[in-house]
Amino acid sequence: MKRLLFASLLFLAILLLWQSVVSIGVWSPVLLPSPESVLRYLYTSITDGTLLEASLVTMRRLLLGYCIGLVLGLPVGLLTARFEICEDTIGVIALGLQTLPSVCWIPLALLWFGQTENAMLFVVIMGSVWSMAIATDNGVRHVPPIYLRAARTMGSRGLHTWFAVVLPASLPFLVTGMKQSWAFAWRSLMAAEIYVTVLTGFGLGQLLHFGRELNSMEQVIGVMIVIVLIGLSTDKILFSPWEQFLHHRWGTAKTG
Amino acid sequence: MMNFWAEHFHRSHPEDPSLSLQETSERCRSDDTVQAKLVVENVSKVFVTKRGNTEALVGISLVVQPAEFVCLVGRSGSGKSTLLNLIAGLEKPGQGRVLADGKPVTGPGADRMMMFQEPALFPWLDVIGNVLFGLKLKSGLTRTERREVAEFYLRSVGLEKFVHSNIHELSGGMKQRVALARALAPNPKVLLMDEPFAALDALTREQFYDDIQRIWREYKKTIVLVTHNVREAACLGERVLVFSKHPGRIAHEFIVGLQRPRDINSVAVANYATVITRALKGALDPELRGKPLGADEVAALTA
Numbered sequence: 001m002k003r004l005l006f007a008s009l010l011f012l013a014i015l016l017l018w019q020s021v022v023s024i025g026v027w028s029p030v031l032l033p034s035p036e037s038v039l040r041y042l043y044t045s046i047t048d049g050t051l052l053e054a055s056l057v058t059m060r061r062l063l064l065g066y067c068i069g070l071v072l073g074l075p076v077g078l079l080t081a082r083f084e085i086c087e088d089t090i091g092v093i094a095l096g097l098q099t100l101p102s103v104c105w106i107p108l109a110l111l112w113f114g115q116t117e118n119a120m121l122f123v124v125i126m127g128s129v130w131s132m133a134i135a136t137d138n139g140v141r142h143v144p145p146i147y148l149r150a151a152r153t154m155g156s157r158g159l160h161t162w163f164a165v166v167l168p169a170s171l172p173f174l175v176t177g178m179k180q181s182w183a184f185a186w187r188s189l190m191a192a193e194i195y196v197t198v199l200t201g202f203g204l205g206q207l208l209h210f211g212r213e214l215n216s217m218e219q220v221i222g223v224m225i226v227i228v229l230i231g232l233s234t235d236k237i238l239f240s241p242w243e244q245f246l247h248h249r250w251g252t253a254k255t256g
Numbered sequence: 257m258m259n260f261w262a263e264h265f266h267r268s269h270p271e272d273p274s275l276s277l278q279e280t281s282e283r284c285r286s287d288d289t290v291q292a293k294l295v296v297e298n299v300s301k302v303f304v305t306k307r308g309n310t311e312a313l314v315g316i317s318l319v320v321q322p323a324e325f326v327c328l329v330g331r332s333g334s335g336k337s338t339l340l341n342l343i344a345g346l347e348k349p350g351q352g353r354v355l356a357d358g359k360p361v362t363g364p365g366a367d368r369m370m371m372f373q374e375p376a377l378f379p380w381l382d383v384i385g386n387v388l389f390g391l392k393l394k395s396g397l398t399r400t401e402r403r404e405v406a407e408f409y410l411r412s413v414g415l416e417k418f419v420h421s422n423i424h425e426l427s428g429g430m431k432q433r434v435a436l437a438r439a440l441a442p443n444p445k446v447l448l449m450d451e452p453f454a455a456l457d458a459l460t461r462e463q464f465y466d467d468i469q470r471i472w473r474e475y476k477k478t479i480v481l482v483t484h485n486v487r488e489a490a491c492l493g494e495r496v497l498v499f500s501k502h503p504g505r506i507a508h509e510f511i512v513g514l515q516r517p518r519d520i521n522s523v524a525v526a527n528y529a530t531v532i533t534r535a536l537k538g539a540l541d542p543e544l545r546g547k548p549l550g551a552d553e554v555a556a557l558t559a
Binding site for chain 2: 144146147149150151152153154155156160164165168169171248249250251
């Protein structure tokens with residue numbers, strides 16, 4: 001309760017500061033709109049459905065790309081951790097491509113797929129797959145060897161060891177990887193939506209882009225707030241259960 | 257209740273020795289044709305490292321009878337843990353062979369369970385989940401049976417109140433108890449213990465000495481325990497084998513004929529420990545090498 005009170009006080013202070021800067025009038029209202037106009041934008045765009053539709057379009061792209069990224073990244077990480085030949089080949093590529101900002105995929109995606117949903121998907125997948133692969137690889141390498149010895153003496157072999165020991169033992173790393181992957185996917189998609197106009201659906205990034213084109217600063221700030229809120233809530237909805245489980249079972253530090 | 261389950265469980269596993277401990281050891285003494293539980297035949301093991309080769313074990317031979325409790329003592333690096341790993345099947349001998357129930361050991365098997373210095377429990381499973389891990393790999397048990405067996409062994413190590421606890425909530429001693437229950441649950445005939453009490457505090461350890469003696473007698477396990485604690489070896493072992501270093505081989509053998517249950521703080525155990533310590537330091541008459549040393553020799557050497 002106390003924490004909630006402090007948090008609300010902080011946000012109130014930020015709002016007040018914002019409002020007072022606007023009232024003084026040092027910056028033109030085109031550059032710094034009042035909190036009220038942003039709220040008004042949010043209200044109208046929620047009621048006329050544009051914001052909801054844009055959010056749905058964005059979330060659909062994000063979830064699809066992210067899930068494909070995870071499903072591809074996990075086995076890639078397992079392979080690079082298990083086989084030296086994979087480590088020397090795919091592993092190096094993964095490490096290299098992870099350092100490549102995912103915006104850099106956009107020109108290639110546009111040329112390969114044109115201004116289509118597939119281009120979006122491609123960018124999101126490229127943004128998420130490598131960090132998931134690297135986190136998985138890392139997790140598998142950090143499994144204490146004593147777990148494997150204990151499992152072997154109990155008769156665990158081959159695939160059973162992988163599914164019953166290695167994967168669960170690397171769960172803390174996998175969850176971190178999933179979170180990081182999510183963050184990368186989210187960033188890549190926003191970049192892609194801002195740069196690529198796809199007629200099959202307008203996402204939040206495109207809304208942001210139009211706001212700039214129309215010099216509508218309240219739209220820009222309003223959409224930014226929505227993006228932050230979506231990011232926050234997905235973090236809570238998607239990863240909190242995992243982290244709670246880790247905290248409960250492993251006794252890892254409490255988060256959130 | 258406990259005995260009921262012990263009987264039930266042992267009945268459902270007909271391969272178990274049905275003889276009592278007393279009968280078993282008498283038969284072993286009177287009749288050499290009883291099959292040894294473990295046979296280590298002229299085993300050598302060399303570890304190849306960048307800095308050169310280390311002879312971990314040279315020409316080790318050892319016979320362990322069913323339901324025997326053997327302790328291996330030696331300084332670190334004397335190869336005693338290596339020998340245990342070879343019996344467990346976690347490593348392969350360079351030369352010689354290891355037999356369990358007359359069959360060559362080719363890898364780890366559920367008939368030989370191992371306990372380590374670390375509990376090595378799986379943090380993603382709760383207490384009973386850890387005990388069930390080995391049971392799930394054993395065929396022929398239903399879900400209910402597995403649970404009953406796991407609960408039975410958790411009761412047996414005094415953890416019936418912690419069945420659904422998480423591993424990180426347990427103390428070091430309790431973790432090692434779970435590890436013991438986990439090793440016992442698949443009903444192996446052989447328990448291999450690699451310094452399982454080394455990381456525990458003194459009081460917890462003493463409690464363990466009582467429990468392990470009780471479990472050994474109750475379930476008629478064959479136990480091979482590696483330790484660097486000489487008193488522990490004298491307190492627990494029927495036989496204590498003293499390893500020498502560089503290269504690792506068995507230097508002395510002690511037969512500890514003291515009554516059970518033994519108290520680690522008793523004078524009789526201390527006397528054995530004194531002589532075994534001397535053997536460890538290489539201060540015993542070399543002529544005593546290879547001869548099994550019993551109560552008479554120990555009495556003479558401590559007089």
